[in-house]
Amino acid sequence: MTGFAQEEEVRYGSLAVEWTLSLVLFGLARWSSIRPALLLDLGLVYEVLIALSFSLTGAQIRWLTDDPASFMGWSPIAVWALIYPIIVPNSTRKTAIASFATVLTEPVAISLLALSDLSVLPTAAAFIRKLWPNLVAAVLAVFVSRIVYQLGEQVSEARQLGSYHLESLLGKGGMGEVWRATHRMLARPAAVKLIRSEALGTDDPESVTRALKRFEREAQSTAALRSPHTIELYDFGISQGGTFYYVMELLDGIDLQSLVDQHGHQPPGRVVHILRQACHSLAEAHDAGMIHRDVKPANIFLCRYGADYDFTKVLDFGIVKHRSFGDEREAQLTAVGAFTGTPAYMPPEMVLGAGEIDGRADLYSLACIGYWLLTGQMVFTGLNPMAVMAAHAHQTAASPSSRTDQPVPADLDALIMRCLDKDPARRPQSARELSRELVALGIEEQWTEEHARAWWTERDAIST
Structure with missing residues (x-):
């Protein structure tokens, strides 16, 4: 088999692998009941494998030339390593491991090609010049992903009320909003009503405090009702932002x-x-x-x-x-x-x-x-x-x-x-x-x- 034929085989094989990996991950995300945390970890594996596949077809073009223009800018792998964690953020440690593994796929790919007699190793100077932009991209990816991930955590915490996690908005009314929620430990669905501060009819802090205490007393009274034809009250409280909420059965x-x-x-x-x-x-x-x-x-x-x-x-x-x-x-x-x-x-x-x-x-x-x-x-x-x-x-x-x-x-x-x-x-x-x-x-x-x-x-x- 000629060198050109071998290169074509590698190129089409890599393309098939990339499409297969993408479809598998999409299927898992769309139809599988796999845990979200595990799906995110599989996404990091996907990031590295896609980079390796792409490197096998494009690394030798960039790494074996001494043309100074080829040193300018980042490689597609560096761009991929930076963009992916922004779109799919994860914890700092996991992002760091995946990002550095991603940018190292290029030198790994050129080494594999050299071992297969499909390429030769670059000079040490060329190796260093080509690698450092990738390492810079990996470091930036870690920092940017950390910011995005922390923002996501803050949003998640904002949708956490007591032992309940808000999932989707069910409706809005004169007094506030009603959300579908799930108990963190019991996995029990519930409806959570948030009482907006403007529904209290006053901006005076003392009046708001008095009104919230009133809501609390009435929530306690309602919770004591046992008629099966009265909505059952599971829980109530005041969020860190001062919003009163109560948790009811979901009907x-x-x-x-x-x-x-x-x-x-x-x-x-x-x-x-x-x-x-x-x-x-x-x-x-x-x-x-x-x-x-x-x-x-x-x-x-x-x-x-x-x-x-x-x-x-x-x-x-x-x-x-x-x-x-x-x-x-x-x-x-x-x-x-x-x-x-x-x-x-x-x-x-x-x-x-x-x-x-x-x-x-x-x-x-x-x-x-x-x-x-x-x-x-x-x-x-x-x-x-x-x-x-x-x-x-x-x-x-x-x-x-x-x-x-x-x-x-x-x-x-x-x-x-x-x-x-x-x-x-x-x-x-x-x-x-x-x-x-x-x-x-x-x-x-x-x-x-x-x-x-x-x-x-x-x-x-x-x-x-």
């Missing part, structure tokens, strides 16, 4: 706002089924002296829970008011003069600020949710939030049956309207009482477990 389902937006009004049997479960959660909270104050479709979650379908969870007790606290100013987490709650679901007594707010306020809001589920419309609409709140305070609502084309049982229609009474004394007096009245309607049986399972099965089919 598989859809909130009632999205349910109606995407699927339209719901059958009466299903509506009663949802409202009755929400009453179970609110009854326990009210017994503990806790008033939710922001019961709305976005805070009621319909989910699959173990083997159960259409399992209801009440979320976000974050602006809850505790009746046992005497200082009303402290009990308010928003700024003085600001409203808590959502205008479309706000009871008249909260709008007017008249009298003590108790559990019957939550029942009014729950009736607004029932109205939304039955009709696909809000009880009142207006040009702005103040107009909507004024309507809740002073206008009489139209019955649900008059605003939907589906039949609404008269008894359910009347019960919703009674819960929407402006006078709390004429509403059901407790969540337990409302739950009993919902059961007495005999409507819930119209929505069976088979109906629920079929609905979720169809939803999954559409989603995929």
